[in-house]
Amino acid sequence: MDNALIEISDMRKIYNPGENEVRALDGVNLTICEKEFVAIIGHSGSGKSTLMNMLGCLDVPTSGTYRLHGLDVSDMEDDELSEVRNREIGFIFQGFNLIQNLTAVENVTLPLIYRGVGRKEREELALKALEKVGLAHRLDHKPAQMSGGQQQRVAIARAIAQAPPIILADEPTGNLDSNSTNEIMQILRELHSEGRTVILITHDNEIAEKADRVIQISDGKIVSDTKQDSDLERKQENE
Numbered sequence: 001m002d003n004a005l006i007e008i009s010d011m012r013k014i015y016n017p018g019e020n021e022v023r024a025l026d027g028v029n030l031t032i033c034e035k036e037f038v039a040i041i042g043h044s045g046s047g048k049s050t051l052m053n054m055l056g057c058l059d060v061p062t063s064g065t066y067r068l069h070g071l072d073v074s075d076m077e078d079d080e081l082s083e084v085r086n087r088e089i090g091f092i093f094q095g096f097n098l099i100q101n102l103t104a105v106e107n108v109t110l111p112l113i114y115r116g117v118g119r120k121e122r123e124e125l126a127l128k129a130l131e132k133v134g135l136a137h138r139l140d141h142k143p144a145q146m147s148g149g150q151q152q153r154v155a156i157a158r159a160i161a162q163a164p165p166i167i168l169a170d171e172p173t174g175n176l177d178s179n180s181t182n183e184i185m186q187i188l189r190e191l192h193s194e195g196r197t198v199i200l201i202t203h204d205n206e207i208a209e210k211a212d213r214v215i216q217i218s219d220g221k222i223v224s225d226t227k228q229d230s231d232l233e234r235k236q237e238n239e
């Protein structure tokens with residue numbers, strides 16, 4: 001088994017503590033190893049978005065611990081969390097989050113500027129990332145000139161440009177047609193086969209089944225955690 005990348009222990013996130021408190025996460029324990037492809041699935045209000053915010057170091061828990069690469073990030077300050085995010089995590093969001101007046105290549109290089117990457121290297125990394133997602137011919141196009149699937153591929157290029165070890169994808173196919181959805185899932189699978197850890201947040205069972213491991217969350221608790229490979233093989237043998 002590969003090394004533990006993410007170790008969460010008794011994590012709780014409570015909003016409005018007191019009488020009307022909401023336990024968005026209620027005693028979550030979870031280990032994700034390096035190079036896994038994991039889907040976290042749950043309905044709206046299940047706690048999956050809160051869990052994503054924790055995994056992505058966008059928020060800190062009310063109690064419990066979160067170790068990422070052995071480093072306890074549970075009670076870090078914002079600037080420390082920001083540093084960890086920049087180093088460890090590439091984010092892909094449902095709404096693409098592209099800047100409308102920038103071209104594809106400018107959208108991909110922007111985060112690299114914040115990370116202090118030099119101009120020449122930025123451009124090389126951006127071109128390589130856009131080639132990887134099949135958009136070498138669209139470098140100078142702005143989001144409005146592209147389809148939803150192409151915009152999401154720009155967003156993926158932005159997430160992977162600096163080769164972070166973790167890809168965190170929040171409903172990455174939520175706004176896409178089935179053809180674009182298949183393209184995006186194929187890219188995520190390729191990133192996984194290259195050795196990235198891919199964590200996919202979704203409410204869609206069909207999307208979740210494309211991962212190797214499916215973690216189901218409901219009412220802030222993990223209610224099931226299943227490995228997919230052998231199950232899928234068995235299904236295929238029985239058909």
